[in-house]
Amino acid sequence: MHTLKIKNLNVLVDDKKIINDFNLEIKSGEIHVIMGPNGIGKSTLTKVIMNDKTYNIVSGTIEYDGHKLNDLTTDKIAKLGIFLSPQNPIEIEGVSNADFLKAAVSNQKEDFKLLPFVKEVNKLYQDFDMDNMANRYLNVGFSGGEKKKNEIIQMYLLKPSLILLDEIDSGLDVDSLKQVGNKIMEYYQNHDCAILIITHYQRLLDYIKPDYVHIMKQGSIIKSGDYKLVKEIEKKGYNNW
Ligand code: ADP
Numbered sequence: 001m002h003t004l005k006i007k008n009l010n011v012l013v014d015d016k017k018i019i020n021d022f023n024l025e026i027k028s029g030e031i032h033v034i035m036g037p038n039g040i041g042k043s044t045l046t047k048v049i050m051n052d053k054t055y056n057i058v059s060g061t062i063e064y065d066g067h068k069l070n071d072l073t074t075d076k077i078a079k080l081g082i083f084l085s086p087q088n089p090i091e092i093e094g095v096s097n098a099d100f101l102k103a104a105v106s107n108q109k110e111d112f113k114l115l116p117f118v119k120e121v122n123k124l125y126q127d128f129d130m131d132n133m134a135n136r137y138l139n140v141g142f143s144g145g146e147k148k149k150n151e152i153i154q155m156y157l158l159k160p161s162l163i164l165l166d167e168i169d170s171g172l173d174v175d176s177l178k179q180v181g182n183k184i185m186e187y188y189q190n191h192d193c194a195i196l197i198i199t200h201y202q203r204l205l206d207y208i209k210p211d212y213v214h215i216m217k218q219g220s221i222i223k224s225g226d227y228k229l230v231k232e233i234e235k236k237g238y239n240n241w
């Protein structure tokens, strides 16, 4: 059982308040969705959880299983089992997907063994219809959808207990959306984990059924509900809450 607790969090970027008295608790076995207008701090929240130093936490705490994340570096946070699939995955020229994944996984696991790892990597790339892409440079020349599938492959190898998915559905065609949605759900059903999804669209939620849906505006959660809230948002938009 794992728990993320965010309490009274306030975050500045360039002296501008982005996260504003934000509170949220997520436990293993729960799927949360955050929806909200553009530019109100959704991606910032995910990056602050990973302690991206671009952002200045002025007050409040973020705790995972009793560890204060504000005091830890990003690699230590990842080792606690937190995984962020960012809105815009980065490209790294000169580093292959396979080498990147090997570095990440071997760093995390003391009993790392190369052969089973290579087999698992190859199988995952096949499962995602991305044969032979393991040896290409990390995300370089990948389509938007391929980058997002690559994130889910990383997730499968790192086996996180808290998964933060920032617009994982962007760039995916209908078939890929179904494939990615089902793969995320399959992981969720087979691991002791929680998921936080940031999305603008109901379509991903055809495959991943959330327990909680939150509306975020001006850096805080202004309303929480269940799946029915998604339908209400589609009807009313964000201006009438
Ligand atoms: P969204 O809810 O669309 O994900 P973001 O969290 O990306 O919004 O951004 C929230 C606000 O913070 C926006 O106004 C954005 O321009 C600003 N912001 C985010 N990151 C930075 C940064 N590194 N430097 C300056 N402004 C930033």
Ligand code: MG
Binding pocket: 042, 043, 044, 087
């Ligand atoms: Mg964003």
